[in-house]
Amino acid sequence: MMRFEDILGHEQIKEYFKNALERHQVSHAYILTGEAGMGRKTLANAFAMALQCESGKADPCGECHSCRQFLSGNHPDVIYIRHEKAGSIGVDDVREQIINDVTIKPYSGPYKIYIVDQAELLTVQAQNALLKTIEEPPEYAVIFFLTTNSDSFLPTILSRCTVLKLKPLYDQVIKDYLKKQLKVPAHQADICTAFARGNLGKAIALSSSEEFAQMQEIVLNLLKHVPDMPVYEMVASLKEMKEANLNIKDCLDFMQLWFRDILMFKATMDTSLFIFKDEYKYIKEIADHSSFDGIEKILAALDKVKVRLDANVNFELAMELMLLVMKENIV
Structure with missing residues (x-):
């Protein structure tokens, strides 16, 4: 499942997404910024799934056709951007997968959602190429930029996106998860939690x-x-x-x-x-x-x-x- 209530912490961001759904005030471009392992992709996926969910509720139902497609990784209107070069996301990547594609209406859902992971790798040229799409998007388009460094974006991009910064989780939340869900011994959970500094993904990785x-x-x-x-x-x-x-x-x-x-x-x-x-x-x-x-x-x-x-x-x-x-x- 990928419900908001199943995601640990980040209460303000989850509440923001729920309110956007309930009030039909969805932005066309979001920047989710935070350390690797903090849950940027999990939050983006939960929101994307909720946006496409046929129930129309603030939390995805997980049972409708759209949710099942999403959970199986086969939703035609949720696109994860790939890039050929390991160290950059270039103009050709965004032109082929976003700029040219966004003109095609959604196949089945109300939205067409693009998720750009490692968005700090976007070149200046790629960002400039995306600018018009972000300024004048089709009403059904939503783009998520997931990044560890929002300073890598041009001011013109930042000013046109909703920027959401992930905050570290409380240590007790992470300790409880490691001990109760992953059965990590208490003394090891304490060490992994302290070392992770509020980053659940890092704590999980350290524990094993x-x-x-x-x-x-x-x-x-x-x-x-x-x-x-x-x-x-x-x-x-x-x-x-x-x-x-x-x-x-x-x-x-x-x-x-x-x-x-x-x-x-x-x-x-x-x-x-x-x-x-x-x-x-x-x-x-x-x-x-x-x-x-x-x-x-x-x-x-x-x-x-x-x-x-x-x-x-x-x-x-x-x-x-x-x-x-x-x-x-x-x-």
Whole structure:
């Protein structure tokens, strides 16, 4: 099913779509913007299905001929734009699939709907070519641009579209979904949720990712044993991360979550605020051997190493300096 009520979060956008349906005030062009995995395509699909639904209600019925066609991926009046080149959506793509096609009336539904995924890949020329279609569309045409970056659009396109920005979901919503629907263990759901930062799609992917599990194992082994691990062993852990082709920025984000737990515990002594609830013993030990100033220096070093890596500073040197700060401030 693809009902609005089945979509987690994004209440304002869902309400906006429902009101548009009930009041018959459907725009001809929408830009749905947000991180990959946040639900842009799910929302666009739900709205498209509702627009074509024969029930005429704000939520698609899922049972009429139109809904069944949509759910099977065979609705003739819902078109997903393809593109030949991996890195761009060009003039020929939009001319063939939208501009020339939109003049043909819908085959069966009240609307003809075009869904452009990865719309940030639209070239300037393609956007200019679409401008007239967006300015003077047939009354039955609706175009969805799904993007991770609305700044990639020309001002002339932005001004003629309804822009809807997806917001991060509350952590508890994501935790509950992982634990109840996907049966992810509670401690792992906490870690995936914290790492996803409100992005349900990312949290789901992390919960079953072998690479993420491998990263946890390697990075946690390093973090838990900082007080008694010689520097050469810490450097060996860095080598292990690199050889495993782990995303180093993800590793650094993971480290920041760890030291966030230590800082929270040191400030409040409240274990319920932990992300790493299964690691109480190690978090307490490191908190006992650290000062507030020391933990803040470590967090600052983690921020600094990200900047250095973005500036293409030598990887080993930048990371080793960060480890030395970590070692010096956990005594």
